Amino acid sequence: MEATLEQQKTAIKNRSIRRVAVLGSGIMGSRIACHFANIGVEVLLLDIVPKELTPAEQAKGLSLEKPAVRNRIVNEAFQNTLKGSPASLYSPKFADRIKLGNFDDNLQEINKYDWVIEAIVERLDIKRSLYERVEQFRKPGTLITSNTSGIPIHILSEGRSDDFRRHFCGTHFFNPPRYLRLLEIIPLADATGPNTDPAVIDFLMKYGDLYLGKTTVLAKDTPAFIANRLGIYAMVQTIRVAEEMGLTVEEVDKLTGPVVGRPKSGTFRLSDVVGLDTTVNVSNNLYQALTHDESRDAFQLPSVMQKLMENKWLGDKTGQGFYKKTKDEKGQTQILALDLKTFDYKPSEKVKFATLETTKNIDNLKKRFSVLLAGQDKAGEFYRKTFADGFRYATYRIPEVSDELYRIDEAIKAGFGWQLGLFETWDAIGVRKGLEMMEAGNLKPAQWVYEMLDSGADSFYKVENGVRNYYDIPSKSYKAIPGTESFIILENLKNNVVWKNAGTTLYDLGDGILNLEFHTKMNTFGAEVLEGINRSIAIAEKDFRGLVIGNESTEAFSAGANLAMLFMFAIEQEFDEINMMIAQFQQTMMRARYSSIPVVGAPHSLALGGGCELNLHADQTVAHAETYMGLVEVGVGLIPAGGGTKEMAARASDLYQTGDPELNILQSIFMNIATAKVSTSAQEAKEMNYLRPTSQIVLNRSRLIAEAKQAAMELADNGYTQPKPRNDIKVQGRTGIALFKAGITAMRMGRYISDHDVKIADKLAYVICGGDLSYPQTVTEQYLLDLEREAFLSLSGEKKTLERIQSLLQGGKPLRN
Structure with missing residues (x-):
């Protein structure tokens, strides 16, 4: 049986990784170093010593022996990484965990490090030369790995000692390492x-x-390993099909984006971001290396890509590729798209296909595919051609790149950000239907697919007793995916549903713990979600030990309140309805806070507005590292009124220590709300006090629900006691209001904010300071909740607030008025 999570952690502790040396400070090396710093590891980042002085160094009278010169390459590379967007570090403070140096002065220090990662230029001679030097200083038993994406591991290891080889392999991170989840491990x-x-x-x-x-x-150890082999094939073939069918750049990006569960960048925009030269280099290398690949010719460049390379239109790095940014006559940014026939740029156009229109109301991605492939327009034809060929190619890569089909799916999903892998997509269509589609296009998969169907197996995956199994080709049977036994995947627990309504589902996770999942659009809070929270707590209090609130959405934990409902009430001036709606929201948050069982929030991706407020009130929060959390109501002309303003006033109060400048602490919290600031990581959410210091941060999203369940069990096992509503929140009254009003006035005079911004900020200051109190004093939670609700109600009647809400609902963009 698979070891438990705790047993796995114990085994890992037997080889402690406290220090990691990264050799090479280029884009990948610096970013890998940052990700290790993110998890608390001490990092040594090294690069070469410059051979010549720059003009600036010469002007300063520096020599090649000066430390600043000797470390110039690593210093500049690291600073460029720190300035990059999106950020490579969870918090800027983590940069202190990385020590910089060079190969000549500091390479001997690797004898103190537990893992050495090579990430230098993709040249065999240079890598081998560095490995020879590494062998002089490396402590026996130390891990030594390469981030190569193209050079075979067995070739890299030639000439190395036995100990080096036994501890050497490929560890291929995908760029950017913080955000892309794939790590390919390639043994020698x-x-x-x-x-x-x-x-x-x-x-x-x-x-x-x-x-x-x-x-x-x-x-x-095959060319391009798994993800790039399949991913580059899919990209090049997509471009070839687009060229054959006469599709535009915009059309292809629309067809290959979120509608099929892939990133917004689609195909051509992704090429621009990555750099066409990168794609071309990998494709050319694959063509040279894959002499036995039945589809080798597919890696020869389509004419479109060849012409772009000739023009040196490589994408973002050269200012133009398949797209180009310009300014129009009014100075506004304009996006131009390449015409693949004329090679002129034209204004980017919106795309419409009849097939895509028919899927607008199909939220379930798996159900969407059969509709897309049945389309009778160019979209349907495009999908049939590209999907059939992609499926076919994947079948022939087993056992060449992997013995198991699930590894191909995991690699392509984690490396390219696809929601479903190739075999998972084929399953969603139906294996037999996919085969018919393939054969209709004169394509045939590998023989093992026919043998699978002949054996009675009609899917690549199936769920049994809550465990997901894959079809194992050699044994012609289903086996559990190794390493996932300690994951909790809600999709696999359809037989464990305790209760559900239109917007939520309550699952029994076992061990007395429930999980409430939202499934509204962007998991927004409406009446059905509030009912789900209240009903789940009631069920948990009666028959269970704890409740986790989490979901597996790729978009949002929750984007906040249902603004459409609020807008409708406000337009019709149904202020009693709004008052009741806010009161119910507040009561639900307080119910989560003061239930008799522990409630654990499991936020990820977006946790905005009400999604943030729910986690503020949970007994414990177990957050994915990539959690973007904030109270953003000011952006739509309102203030947080689901207990958010109250809770942040309480957290400010808890931070006050004797002699502290209390107004400074409160001002920092006030500004986060007033500017609708959203954290860029769970770590920053801690620094902004949206997460408590005791909140857990989980790096592997697949483990989030399982870790949240564990936290709920620990609270229950350690004698959880129902807390009591607070009456000790210290507020600043008129003193704080006066301070904030002065700042607000200065901002208005400097024209940084509008008159309506002033009105909103004044309301926020009034609430967070506890209202018109003559001196700082303590108040109750309910007192602050009432102030919140009153302020929210008054702002919801403002014309400019309604304009902001309408702008967001119609175009998805915030309005500053």
């Missing part, structure tokens, strides 16, 4: 001399999962 295997120790591979697979938050995929 079938080589002359010792291969990678299996214990090293087992360690790296688990460490990447548990501590780096990665989907760790075991790959074979």
Whole structure:
């Protein structure tokens, strides 16, 4: 049986990773260093010593022996990474965990490090030369891995010692390492001399999962490994089909974006972001290396890509590629798209296909595919051509790149941000239907697919007793996906539903713990979600020990309140309805806070407005590292009124210590709300006091619900006591209001904010300071909740607030008026 989570962690502790040395400070090296710093590891980042002085260094009279010169390359590379967007660090403070140096002065220090990661230029001779130097200083038993994406691992290891080889393998991070979840582990295997120790591979697979938050995929030492092999094939073939069908750049990006569960960038925009030269280099290398690939010719560049390379239109790095940014006559940014026939740029156009229109109301991605593939327009034809070919190619890569089909799916999802892998997509269509589509296009998959269907198996995956199994080709049977036994996947628990309504589902996770899942659009709060929270707590209090509130959405934990309902009431001036709606929201948040069982929030991605407020009131929060949390109501002309303003006043009060400048503490919290600031990570959410210091941060999203369940169990096991409503919140009264009003007035005079912004900020200041009190004093939670509700009600009647809400509902963009 698979080891439990705690057993896995114990095994990992036997090889402690406290220090990591990263050799090479380029884009990948610096970002890998930052991600290790994110998890608290001490990092040494090294690069080469410059051979020449820059003009600026010469002007300063510096020599090549000066430390500032010797470390110039690593310093500049690291600073560029720190300035980059999106940020590579969870918090700027974590940069202190990274020490910079160079190969000549500091390489000997690697004998104190537990893991050495090579991330230098993709040239075999340079890598081998560095490995020879590493062998002089590396402590025996130390992990040594390469981030290569193109050079075979067995070639890199030639000439190295037995100990080096036993502890050497590929660890291929995807860029940017903080955000893309894939980590391919490529053992040295079938080589002359010792291969990678299996214990090293087992360690790296688990460490990447548990501590780096990665989907760790075991790959074979084949060209481009798994994800790039399948991903680049899909990209090049998509471009080829677009060229054949006469589709535009915008049309293809629309067809290959979120509608099929892939990133908004689609195909051509992704190429611009990555850099066309990167795609072309990988494709050319694959063509050279894959002499036995039945689809080798597919890696020859389509004419469109060849012409772009000739023009050096490589994408964002050259200012133009498939898209180009310009300014119009009014100075407004305009996006131009390349005409693939004329190679002129034209204004980007909105795309419409009849097939896409028919799927607008199909939220379930798996159900959407059959409709897309049945389309009788160009969209349907495009999908049939590209999907059929992609499925076919994937079948022939087993066992070449992987013995198991699930590894191909995991790699492509984690490396390219797809919601469903190739075999998962095929399952959603139906294996037999996919086969018919393939054969209709004169394509045939590998023979094992026919044998699978002949054996009676009609899907690549199936769920049994809450465990997801994959079809194992050699044994012609289903097996559990290794390493996932300790995951909790809600989709697999359809037989564990305790209660549900139109917007929520309550699952029994076992061990006396429930999980409430939202499934409204962007998981927004409406009447059905509030009912779900209240009913779940009532059920938990009666028959269970705790409640987790979490979901598996790729978009949002919750984007906040249902603004459409609020807007409708406000337009019709149904202020009693709004008052009742806000009162119910507040009561639900307080119910979560003061229930007799522990309530644990499991936020991820967006946790905005009400989504943030729910977590503010939970007994414990277990957040995914990539949680973007904030009270953003000011952006639509309102203030937080689901207990958010009250709770932040309480957290400010809890921070006050004797002698502290209390107004400074409150001002920082006030500004976060007044500017609708959203954290850029769970760590920053802690620094902004949206998460408590005791809140847990989980790096692997797949483990979030399981870790939240564990937190709920620990609270229940340790004698959870129902808390009592607070009456000790210290507020600043008129003193604080006067301070904030002075700042607000100065902002208005400087024209940084509008008159309506002033009105909103004044209301917020009044509430967070406890109203018109003559001196600082303590108040109750209910007192602050009442102030919140009154302020919210008054603002909801403002014309400019309604304009802001309408702008967001219609165009998704905030309005400043």
